Amino acid sequence: MTTPTAEPLSEAGVVPRAARTTGTAERRAPSGTRSPGLVALLMLLPASVLIITFLLVPIGLTFVLAFTNARLISPEPAQFIGVTNFVNLFSDDTFWASLRNTIIFTVVIVPVQSGAALGLAVLINSKMRGTNFFRTVYFLPVVTSMVVVSMLWLFLYQPNGLINAVLANFGIAGPDWLGNPKTALIAIILMSAWQAMGFHMVIWLSGLQTIAQELYEAAALDGANRWQQFVNVTWPGLRQTRTFILITITIAAFGLFSQVNIMTQGGPLNSTTTLVFQAVRSGFQQQQTGYASAISLVFFVLVLAVSLVQRHLTRDKEATR
Amino acid sequence: MSEVLTRVADGTQAPHTVSVAGADRSGRGRAVLVTVLKSLLALVFGLPLLFMIVSSFKPDTQIFADLGGVRAFLPVGDIGLDNYTGVFDRVPFAQFLFNSVFISVATVVGGLVVNSMAAFVLARMRFRGQKVMLAVILATLIVPFEVMALPLLWEVNLLPYFDGVEFSQGWLDTYAVQIVPFIANAFSIFLFYQYFDTIPKELDEAAMIDGAGWFRIYRSIIVPLSGPAIATVAILTFLPAWNQYLWPLMVTQSEAVRPAMVGIDYFRQLNVSWGQLMAYASVITVPVLVLFIAFQRSFVNSIASSGVKG
Incomplete structure (x- = not known):
């Protein structure tokens, strides 16, 4: 939208803050060495060009291509075909399965992952010995790539893999985790939460440490037990952190792809296919960019709606406080 | 909220333990319980990774034989480097690793320069449209990459590509297509902006009186003062660049430019040797x-500061 045109960056427009307050600085410095307009333009140029080309244009293209029959590699130019892509999309059972799975994944993983991460944060938010060690260990999966984690857990989840071998020690016959439509999505949810939890633990922890110590002391003097302290001091104090964590987990969850592509390829019986997986399948493997853009647009609307709702909810709370 | 990141995770913050008089005895029992719980959780998070590393030294038969017990997590039995030599024989692993390192480092270095310069202009100069530009940059943060991945794929396939000698059409199957789109980063610009904004403006003024130009101020004053921000952006750029999967999966075909993350797919397609995979x-x-364990504090501070925007 706002491209850094020469106009707002013109000599007259760009005035150093320092020079504004002290006119002398402007006069004394040799004007040849710093013409702020040109320098500002040059320093902004690379980022502006790259952001426009690789961020704003593709976002705009999503809206345009979704209404065309564009193909990835085609001699023919793309043609405008109205809402045909969406009509096809909404009559496609696989699309509904992918939408359903994406929503289930998100609805389950948001509370599970953020709740468990908060538990971890509360657990290690103390000056007991070894806190650093535990924080490091809980954080290890975060710095491990999702690709590696998926490959590793692909083995752990095998019918004769590590998890079932451990369960067998307790006399439990484990299922074929990834081969059964009933358990495949759950298996992916558990693994994903395991991988990313440490990330949100650290963010919760930073939120916890902004809460004033005196509040806990005051609550303790009033006879509040630990649970009451958590409900009345910790939880309200984490409002901002909470919003941030909910939005980031939700957006990341909607983008579910790597795990599915590596572990199940959307199966069994479409029980783990997702919006992004379907978008990649049609836009890359089948080269139907128009159709893939329509899926992306649905995805985008979903993300936008959730962000707006979450922002609205937290704003309301702020107003009533 | 930016003071959050400075206090986070460096362990200097006072703990929130509140000892109520008379609760000491139950407090000690609780401490033991908490330590046991923390240790169990450490096993949950640490054991799968330990298993991966330990199994990489075992032949498949040994891996399966050890599964049911504690031996699965111990480097015992038929231990060797066969899996490692096997991996290098089977795929062009050295090439994949080089590609990954090259792409990640180029993305980080390019990103540091481009984003810090943009943030410098936005934070230290004043011009019309500045607020709007910042707002647009922040607004793009909620758009996940996956939304625009397929339109971007279509776009880069049409962009002209200059290979040093002549122009051709399409960026597919190059290093550039894996690096250039990820150099400018709205979040990096925001992190730099936030940091630069805290550096006193009087420094610019003084430098100007000494005859320094804007670029000189950026290079000789602001950048040297911005170590923590640089570390944060470097870490937050490196991890996703190293771990990238969806994008290189689509834009690379030849082994010459393929990164290691996509190379792992070979093991899914060929009949699997789990030991080699590990x-x-x-x-x-x-x-x-x-790297993480060595620079643990910077890592954790970086992640924590990514939460500041909330």
């Missing part, structure tokens, strides 16, 4: 884990 996974993971 060896491959270990080689692309352990260096990052070691």
